[in-house]
Amino acid sequence: MSNPGIQAIVRDPGGAVIGLDFDGTLAPIVPDPRDARSHPAAPPVLAELGGRVKAVVIVTGRPAATVIEYGPGLEKVQGLVVLGHYGFERWEGGRVSAPPPPPGVMRAKAELPRLVEGIQGVTIEDKQRAVAVHTRRAPDPRQSLERLREPLAKLAAAHGLVVEPGRMVLELRPPGMDKGHALDLFLAERAARSVLFAGDDLGDLAAFEAVRASGLPGVTVCSGSTEVTELAERADLVVDGPEGVVALLTELSAAIRDSSATGAG
Ligand SMILES: O=P(O)(O)OC[C@H]1O[C@H](O[C@H]2O[C@H](CO)[C@@H](O)[C@H](O)[C@H]2O)[C@H](O)[C@@H](O)[C@@H]1O
Numbered sequence: 001m002s003n004p005g006i007q008a009i010v011r012d013p014g015g016a017v018i019g020l021d022f023d024g025t026l027a028p029i030v031p032d033p034r035d036a037r038s039h040p041a042a043p044p045v046l047a048e049l050g051g052r053v054k055a056v057v058i059v060t061g062r063p064a065a066t067v068i069e070y071g072p073g074l075e076k077v078q079g080l081v082v083l084g085h086y087g088f089e090r091w092e093g094g095r096v097s098a099p100p101p102p103p104g105v106m107r108a109k110a111e112l113p114r115l116v117e118g119i120q121g122v123t124i125e126d127k128q129r130a131v132a133v134h135t136r137r138a139p140d141p142r143q144s145l146e147r148l149r150e151p152l153a154k155l156a157a158a159h160g161l162v163v164e165p166g167r168m169v170l171e172l173r174p175p176g177m178d179k180g181h182a183l184d185l186f187l188a189e190r191a192a193r194s195v196l197f198a199g200d201d202l203g204d205l206a207a208f209e210a211v212r213a214s215g216l217p218g219v220t221v222c223s224g225s226t227e228v229t230e231l232a233e234r235a236d237l238v239v240d241g242p243e244g245v246v247a248l249l250t251e252l253s254a255a256i257r258d259s260s261a262t263g264a265g
Helices: 004-011 042-050 064-070 103-116 141-158 179-189 202-214 230-234 241-262
Strands: 016-020 055-059 081-084 089-092 095-097 123-126 131-134 162-166 169-173 194-199 218-223 237-239
Touching (some): 004 016, 004 194, 016 042, 042 055, 064 089, 103 141, 179 194, 179 202, 194 241, 202 218, 202 230, 237 241
Parallel strands (some): 016 055, 016 194, 194 218, 218 237
Antiparallel strands (some): 081 089, 089 095, 123 131, 131 169
């Protein structure tokens, strides 16, 4: 583990925040968003790490409670915090806190069926505080995504929302928060002394920026895929999807354990 950010975490695990995205990072990408589940080895390794580091935080575009539902065992990770809806929502110790959903989301949702009508295989995911339009199951997912880009941008603007682009998805959500701001606030709240953040999608770039801007010893990890290339270009480490993320976390946990056992940490 020769990365300087990783070495800082191993030397002083009690000061480290481990930040993770969910879909594509802890959970393999699947055609139907309702079928996503965390990699089976993710909850146990996070449970191990949770007992050794300052905090484990999952920062996701999903509602926070969905991550707990789709990641059986995650609720056992000591001190776990899930920041859902890009940081608008917070799950901690079984409780969710969030501001009321903005009215624009309801209004945009009502107009969506008319807008996607006739585009085969396009599905709408109602997340209450946001709404996502998925094209993964369309005959040509990228072409459908491009076709929807402009009309969805107009719809979002008309209702005071922003478009969050992702892996075969365009999401309409309220402005004023992103994964970078959410991570930044969390690092300050915990007085972190080092940080790791792993992600796979465009929405995770803001968290990568937050790691750099924090000035802390840190490491950005790309859960690599052929679908998104922008993250790999900006990451300190690139691993092979959720399988690679779990392998890295397992290695990190073992290095922390060994370092504490030998008193080197
Ligand atoms: O921030 P994340 O935890 O990565 O969530 C981002 C979006 O993830 C989900 O969509 C993605 O995963 C689906 C399941 O594998 C896949 O079918 C879809 O194509 C991906 O875009 C989720 O459905 C969205 O609501 C999240 O915003």
